[in-house]
Amino acid sequence: MATSNSAEAAAVQSAAVKEGTTTWTVNGTPVALSTIDKNGYKLYSLSQVAGELGAHVKVSSSGFELNDSKGLHTIQIQTGAKSYLVDGTKQEFTVAPVFYNGKTYVELTKLVTGLGGELQADSATVLSFALPEGDFDTLHWSADGSLIANKSDAETTQLLKFSNTPGNYELFSSNDGAVDIAVSADQKWGAFSDETGQLKLINLFNGVITPLGKDTSVKTDLVWSQDGKKIYFIQGDKQEKIAQISLETGTVKTLLEDKVENKSELRVSADEKNVVYIVNVTGVAKNDADSTEDSLTVDFSKAGEQLYKLDLITKDAKPAALTTELDNKLYPEILNNGSIVYLSADPEGNAANSLKSIGADGKSSNIALDGEANWAAGVSGGLVVSAVTADGSTVIYAISADGAKSELFRTAEDVTEVSASHDGSKLALVSGGTLWLVQNGKALQLSK
Structure with a gap:
């Protein structure tokens, strides 16, 4: 030169x-x-x-x-x-x-x-580009390998899209509803329900948002079918129904209307033959024959969260209770072999969390970990689980449907959120509000 x-x-x-x-x-x-x-x-x-x-x-x-x-x-x-x-x-x-x-x-x-x-x-x-500053949460993956994260301390909604190269990011969306989306199995689309109950689709490549159907009933716990043709959800002001919507027609179909309220954590099997969900059982009010105020009591002896399974193939099938224990049940997943895995937590906090599996025969067993489980998510090959060891380290495992366990990552830092890509090959972590990408056992810092 x-x-x-x-x-x-x-x-x-x-x-x-x-x-x-x-x-x-x-x-x-x-x-x-x-x-x-x-x-x-x-x-x-x-x-x-x-x-x-x-x-x-x-x-x-x-x-x-x-x-x-x-x-x-x-x-x-x-x-x-x-x-x-x-x-x-x-x-x-x-x-x-x-x-x-x-x-x-x-x-x-x-x-x-x-x-x-x-x-x-x-x-x-x-x-090439400075890392963004701030606190991040609510992580989602897209099909191009990018990570979408919410900048939680921003004055207005900012969803940033990060590539695999640190510092290479862009503003993806500023739509409030798009913060917490349900991602399709191919990771090309997200879905969310706006403040009116209207379902919206968001293209995970370019952020374009389009409406799906015209139904404005309350919809929570959105789950995509494996083929991307339907979205399942819990419906109603009191979360009392289970329904689905066709992406081709926008038509809503009710699958279960048993008047049992407080359903949540809906999961759909890959073959769409079964759904699993949690019912939050509240206390039962009791009164005397005169229904006086002084005689009113509430029985909480059976209050708690219970897992239910519904057969979608058999006509007029009734939900079947999978559990009776009064523990808190978190992150349920249906694995490809039909077993159901969930995190069990003592509501009083007197016992350590455990990871439990319910087999096709209905029998329950514990999945051994080298620490206390605090998060789990289903991926195409099985399950990804986060646990905290006795020394305070966070360990993330991959667990296959047959129970084989392998360690994906370990860190001494406190981890508040984990997200796994659909195939389980990439992890995203939030530690102290800072965002990290983990691939092949190595962590790259994406924010500061």
Whole structure:
């Protein structure tokens, strides 16, 4: 590249300059960057750094103009001049850029940050785009491998979509309803019910939202069928029905109307032959024959959460109770072998959580873990489970339908949320509000 200051170039050429390389991890890949040491400062090849960051470089008689790959930032630099412009604002280098042996060298930190990137000196990491700041929660995966997360501390709704490269993200949606969506099995679509009860579909590639049908009854616990042609849900002001809607016609069909209220945590088997759900059984009011206020009592002896299973194939089938214990039941899942797994928690908090399995024969058993389970989710190959060990570490396991268990990730940090991609190959974690991507046992930080 040409230089705009030949006198400076000649002076640098004749001075004692030490050439070398320094390895930085750029967007997740180790790269040996060309450097020179001048007057005790290490400067980096402008063209090489710009290329690794995906920035565009223009050379003219007045110097260099660099633009980041998203077209958000512009830097104007002159060789030999400490002053430079970032988006039209004057800045100062500690050491002026120099031309040496056919290359221009600049300060790494100021070049990276001027282009909107981030430099993490403690881990020798350079990112093309700075990590977003804030607290994140409510994680969902899309078919292109991207992660959608809610920036929970934003003044208005901000759903950000993250790629597998740290710092590479974009605003996906600002729709309040899209924060907590049900994702289709192919991870191409999300579904949610707005404040009127109207079902909406959101394209997980581009964020476009479209209505589904015209029904405005209350709908909760949305679940997609495996083939993506139907969405199942719990219906009614008191969560007393189970229904489905056709994506082709928008027609709603009631599957169960037994007047039992407080249904939740609906799950549908892959073959759509059965659904499983939880009923929150409340206390039973009792009174004397005169129904006086003083005689009114409430019996809570049978209050609690119970799992039910409904056969969708047999005509006029009635829900069958799967449990009778009064423990809290969380994260139920139907595995491909027909067994049902859920997390059991003592409502009084006197006993550790356990992971339980109900087989096709109705028999219940515990799934052994090296810690106390606190989250579980079904994936195409079985189950992904998070547990906290005695020393406070979080361990995430993959459990196949036949019970085989393997450790996916372990961290000493406190983890408040976990999400697994549909095939279980990727994990997303929230720790202290910070978002992490886990793949092949390695964690990449996506926010700060």
